[in-house]
Amino acid sequence: QVQLVEAGGGLVQPGGSLRLSCAASGVSVRTHYMSWYRQAPGKERELVASILGDDGRTNYGDSVKGRFTISTDNAENMVYLQMNSLKLEDTAVYYCNADYGSRRFHGLESRTDYWGQGTQVTVSS
Numbered sequence: 001q002v003q004l005v006e007a008g009g010g011l012v013q014p015g016g017s018l019r020l021s022c023a024a025s026g027v028s029v030r031t032h033y034m035s036w037y038r039q040a041p042g043k044e045r046e047l048v049a050s051i052l053g054d055d056g057r058t059n060y061g062d063s064v065k066g067r068f069t070i071s072t073d074n075a076e077n078m079v080y081l082q083m084n085s086l087k088l089e090d091t092a093v094y095y096c097n098a099d100y101g102s103r104r105f106h107g108l109e110s111r112t113d114y115w116g117q118g119t120q121v122t123v124s125s
Contacts, residue, residue, distance in 0.1 A: 001025075007119060017085075022078065022116060024096075027098045033050060036096060037104075048060070048064055048094065099114075
């Protein structure tokens, strides 16, 4: 049974930083595509960042390139999202995703994936 548990969300001022974590069980972060997606109110869910832990291959959404970094701790089976220079428009619920294929890595729909419950990130002054 796959379980993904996110943590680390909260309230931060513009320009600040947060680090999200995703504890994975039932799936290996090393051998599967792991992603962070987000969904803001009234907007569609979008790819934030994705990684294949085995070779470190990554893909980022255009709006977060240069500000966010995704990483894995393969030994602990964890996925992280370091978010720097946060903007108001980064406010959203952030979801951890594990995909048995590569579609989520490319921002596409998948039928072989699992989701966490989400963690709220609010950027506000």
